[in-house]
Amino acid sequence: MQTKQTVSIIGSTGNMGSAIARSLAKGNYRLLLLSGPNNTADSLADEIKSLNPGAEVESIDCCYNASWEADIIILAIPFGEEFAMAEKIREVANQKIVISIANPLNGTYDGLSTSPDTSAAEQLQKLLPNSKVVKAFNTSFSTNFNQPVLAGKQTDAFIAGDDEEALNLVSDLVETTGFNPLIAGPLSMSRTLEGMQLLLVQLNIKNEYNWQAGWKILHN
Amino acid sequence: MYELFFKSLNEKIALTKEEEEIIKSYLTPKKLRKKQYLLQAGDVCKAIAFVEKGTLRAYSTDEKGNEHIIQFALEGWTISDLYSFITGEPAQYHIDALEDSEIVLITKSAQDEILKRVPKYETYTRMQLTGAYMAMQRRLTSIISLPVEERYIQFISIYPDIAQRVPQHMIASYMGLKPETLSRIRKKIASK
Numbered sequence: 140m141q142t143k144q145t146v147s148i149i150g151s152t153g154n155m156g157s158a159i160a161r162s163l164a165k166g167n168y169r170l171l172l173l174s175g176p177n178n179t180a181d182s183l184a185d186e187i188k189s190l191n192p193g194a195e196v197e198s199i200d201c202c203y204n205a206s207w208e209a210d211i212i213i214l215a216i217p218f219g220e221e222f223a224m225a226e227k228i229r230e231v232a233n234q235k236i237v238i239s240i241a242n243p244l245n246g247t248y249d250g251l252s253t254s255p256d257t258s259a260a261e262q263l264q265k266l267l268p269n270s271k272v273v274k275a276f277n278t279s280f281s282t283n284f285n286q287p288v289l290a291g292k293q294t295d296a297f298i299a300g301d302d303e304e305a306l307n308l309v310s311d312l313v314e315t316t317g318f319n320p321l322i323a324g325p326l327s328m329s330r331t332l333e334g335m336q337l338l339l340v341q342l343n344i345k346n347e348y349n350w351q352a353g354w355k356i357l358h359n
Numbered sequence: 360m361y362e363l364f365f366k367s368l369n370e371k372i373a374l375t376k377e378e379e380e381i382i383k384s385y386l387t388p389k390k391l392r393k394k395q396y397l398l399q400a401g402d403v404c405k406a407i408a409f410v411e412k413g414t415l416r417a418y419s420t421d422e423k424g425n426e427h428i429i430q431f432a433l434e435g436w437t438i439s440d441l442y443s444f445i446t447g448e449p450a451q452y453h454i455d456a457l458e459d460s461e462i463v464l465i466t467k468s469a470q471d472e473i474l475k476r477v478p479k480y481e482t483y484t485r486m487q488l489t490g491a492y493m494a495m496q497r498r499l500t501s502i503i504s505l506p507v508e509e510r511y512i513q514f515i516s517i518y519p520d521i522a523q524r525v526p527q528h529m530i531a532s533y534m535g536l537k538p539e540t541l542s543r544i545r546k547k548i549a550s551k
Binding site for chain 1 (some may be wrong): 383384397464
């Protein structure tokens with residue numbers, strides 16, 4: 140696609156949000172970085188522009204306008220904040236792709252706070268019934284974005300959603316960041332994907348991977 | 360956000376509140392900054408854009424990089440690469456914003472769903488297309504049969520608001536003239 144898609148990253152100053160922003164700046168996207176309540180995305184935008192002089196990136200301080208301008212909205216915010224944000228952007232996110240990256244881990248990182256018959260992504264879809272919610276980036280650590288190749292293998296990034304065109308667009312976006320995009324299935328597959336990250340977090344803590352771990356489906 | 364869009368619809372087909380809500384659920388609201396592309400030639404035109412605020416234009420570029428404007432769209436107008444939208448083939452036209460703009464996008468799949476659930480929307484699309492076809496016939500007749508001076512006079516009388524809001528070199532491009540030719544014509548008309 141030649142026409143630049145506008146991607147708004149809500150929560151762009153967090154670990155995941157800034158890692159996604161830096162990676163996407165290499166692609167054919169126009170990035171709007173939303174500042175948080177206590178911090179601005181100005182310095183991140185400046186840093187990205189200095190590293191990628193051709194990048195079209197700017198900070199913005201209103202989530203409503205950022206979502207209104209967007210073709211794709213990335214919610215790089217904790218699960219607990221998604222509900223309030225969905226209320227704010229619902230009207231302008233109508234029919235748009237909204238990427239849910241959140242993992243609903245509990246406070247002690249040993250379980251999920253959602254019940255087994257749902258997921259963070261499906262709950263977001265309920266809050267944004269006319270948006271195309273897609274699960275992506277939730278099975279990667281923010282540290283992976285610097286180095287998506289682990290043990291000589293390009294790590295997989297799983298994607299789940301119910302709209303085929305949205306899945307393909309998000310797949311392109313994931314590929315830009317250097318991961319191998321793998322469409323896992325419908326949005327309900329997010330239950331498994333969110334569980335997979337719980338497992339990876341636990342293994343990371345137990346085996347001291349130092350956040351240098353990721354998923355790869357091996358096949359012949 | 361959708362005021363003009365529903366005004367335009369209700370002028371042609373009276374909608375119930377329920378029908379408005381159904382249609383609204385399929386619309387994509389979008390803001391464009393000045394000079395931002397909505398579509399670049401070569402991509403498939405996935406949506407028809409209705410202008411709520413601002414101005415857009417559709418144009419092709421030739422081998423020398425010259426722009427040839429096929430259409431302007433002000434508030435209340437629609438704009439697209441219709442051939443690409445209908446066939447799914449790559450677009451021939453670029454569409455960009457001449458001012459900061461607010462638009463409403465109706466994608467192909469959204470249109471199909473609206474047509475299924477609100478059948479009278481078909482009447483609206485037919486009226487829109489008929490209107491566009493008539494305007495295109497007039498424009499073609501004007502280009503092939505009128506002297507340039509009369510063409511310009513006709514243009515500013517039919518579209519005074521475009522003449523006011525769009526730079527002269529773009530109007531020249533729309534008329535298939537060099538900017539200096541248009542400038543000469545305008546001086547000639549002014550001196551009469």
